[in-house]
Amino acid sequence: MRHERYVFLPTDFFDYGPWSPPMRFKLDSRRAANLRLSTGAFAQMTPSFQWDRVEGASGYSIQIDDDASFSSPTINQKIDLNSFTPQGGMESILADGSYFWRVAMRRSNTVSGYWTEGPPFVVSSVTPLPLSPIADAEISQQPTFAWTAVLTPTLTPRVAAGRYQLQLDDDPNFSTPTQFETDNTSFTLPKGRSIADGTWYWRVAVLHDFNKTGPFSPVQRFYKEYLAPTLIAPAQGATSAGLPVFTWAPLSGAAYYRIEIATNEQFRPSQFYLTDNTRFTPQVDLKAGGYYWRVQMFDRDRISGPWEMGRVTIGPITDQLYLPVQLAGWGED
Template structure:
């Protein structure tokens, strides 16, 4: 028999060794590392049969999942070590999770071993909507001369944070449409854009971080009134009048607050012996006349009347004078 050259024997040996090495390496390689994808860590969910998603692990042909309400996974509420070669799994309806905090992890397997996911994750199941916001300001039925009012309400108590709020403003109490809204915001107050004068209705919703939306609050109303009432017209005493009455009756015409005004609140009488009213006597009245309860000293007096409406708007009358002189001529 003819002997093979020495070089051919070496080549054949090297080829056999390489195949053997590949066989040995392939048969002892456990799955590669991988990460969990969804739910995200610390995510809030309103689904009590969530879908779990993870990356594929190199070399894996089977996966298992563990879900527990304890981070040490000592008593899983759900476990399945034979999901097959999949990278997602939806919890069955019969294993739906009660509301609460849960931890989850995944194991990748093949015939030669297993590899755990790079981290364990936590999530919250929350299927309960947040409470109903309690409105604070403006008070129900309030009148304001601010046409960009700030609306405020109490924060709701909630596990799935942050809570978002939605303010709806309409000129119709049935809210068939919204004239203005805040969108979803984190604050518990919101300043409305400029509103026209009139009556407005507003209410607030809350949405938690799991996506649950609560019932809207009862609506409250407020009136925007930026128009002052008519200026009072003084009647008596006539401007520049002289009188020997130490308790003269001052009178003026009744004022009308124009629609859609908030209505007249009161009159404010100003009386002073100085033209700048720096030491004025002031009194709020609902009547259209006033008589001093004590005698006024002889002097020159300045007086005016201010009309206030319920929204805080006011208008002043013209200023008049009168002189009290009770001393007879010599």
């Protein structure tokens, strides 16, 4: 600093005095304080990074790295608020493992203060535990899937997983899975999504923020096959005097049944009928002779179960003539 002198007309000019003694000052910035994680030290869901607001800050910088020296931060963001939650796809970057993070206030877009390190944390994803159907179970109706609820953190649970994603496929590699999302820990296939008989595979995962799935549970395998109806009447190989009433036991999950009647085991040709009852009387007369009949169930999505076949002989209807009988020892004298 030095004194200046200015002389006016007629010879306007500036003149400078000697410099003052040099003075020194130190510019120091405030540090972010009270750094914390919404999930605690063990992050089993997408964490939110938080700290106290710094007076005079125009924004903040945050770095997250699996290296304590922050040599190549996994996340390096400039933000305006005093909290940060990975968005879009960033949360998928934080794979299971140990991490370090730090925050610095910014005076401008290019001028930053000192870094303050937050507490280290561990990302340890939790998967639901399948309950049913599991372990090569054999079922005879459309499955209801069930699994354990995921609570985080596991030691002192505070948050329950909001949603789950279920995958179902007939390929153990899940090349073309059918996916369902639910808020519950059980799921029954809706109308229009019934599965055919056969071997199936399923798995479930927590659905995090931004519709990102966590790790899937171990794959479970089960076998589904509808039951064949149990035929009740007419009994196998019985003879019926006239048209019989065909009867069978009801099956769980059956929306309706198909019954076929033919004179041969190949059912070519045959008469077939659809009914939602478990009793059926033919609508046309059947001539006397041997017949084969079979029944199968259909579910609400028209997926059929196996046949059960019976055999019956229809005999002719015989007319009976009743005549008066004279009993010995009876009558009028």
